[in-house]
Amino acid sequence: MAEKGIVCETVQIDLANGEQFSDAYKAINPDCVVPALELDDGSYLSEILAICYYLEAQHPEPALLGASDKERAQILMWNGKVEQQGLMAVADAFRNSAKGLKNRATTGPVSYPQIPELAERGRDRVEQFFHKLDGQLENNEFVAGDRYSIADISAMVAVDFAARIKMSLPDDVVNARRWYEAVSSRPSAAA
């Protein structure tokens, strides 16, 4: 939204105090996760990619999902890889180890106990992800190629989220560090 200059009323959900499990929020998204976008007709969208797609359709410029069919497919491909190999890996590590999430190892209304081995596997996968990102950024300015896109936003969020498990881009991933420096300096990153 910040990249596109979209101004939108926001309502903060108090995750620390479990507001996402309230009946009021369950009526918005029964999966109890944020964010959700209220449309003009009063219906709600959840799932980040669905929200990004809708916002891009309403506010095409600047394009964050690509300008041609092939470019959009490549961005969706890289965004999917980043979600599975980056964001999910950090989430596995974080949710299965954080003291405050003892029986909250997954998002959603059902309680599951933490699995320490899954936290460990998550950390190893985050390490792999950092190097994968570095490899891709060796010959590309941005994660999906020449254009800044939602794949960069997802990857930046994954790197930032990794701070919660005390992991950061290692010194030797010079391409990923160059990229992170660039994307995290954009004005939108502070929004």
Place this chain on the structure above:
Amino acid sequence: MAEKGIVCETVQIDLANGEQFSDAYKAINPDCVVPALELDDGSYLSEILAICYYLEAQHPEPALLGASDKERAQILMWNGKVEQQGLMAVADAFRNSAKGLKNRATTGPVSYPQIPELAERGRDRVEQFFHKLDGQLENNEFVAGDRYSIADISAMVAVDFAARIKMSLPDDVVNARRWYEAVSSRPSAAA
């Protein structure tokens, strides 16, 4: 592809014998997962949603990703929920318990040992998913609403995949069973 009548040369990758880890396939998709789509310019797409998006752009009819911005966003939303809560849950259960996948608990080039607790959690999440699907299909003909879409294909694959962990739609999810009967009888389901 079958729904759209797209004819495309296919090359079978011998997963049982590890052909996805060969140098030849790694050059196509370094993540060692199928499917991948070769484009006319010789480049490759991986990640199912990216491939579906590209095929829909080249062959718009019948629309499997929606006909309006809002409908497409809703289909992306439901497809995301099905992937995370259905397909991933079955995959967690299957990959972390199958005898033939002892050190192959995740897809990809790195070997990780199975985590039995994760298999158990996966099975519980599949049960939740079947009931979630049923709730959504109580007032909707298809998973994302009135239109057959990739969300139905993903959900049907999740139900079919669950047979690998000996789970199936329980007797009491009558709406999901009515839906499964309909979608699995489409000619494309046999393709």
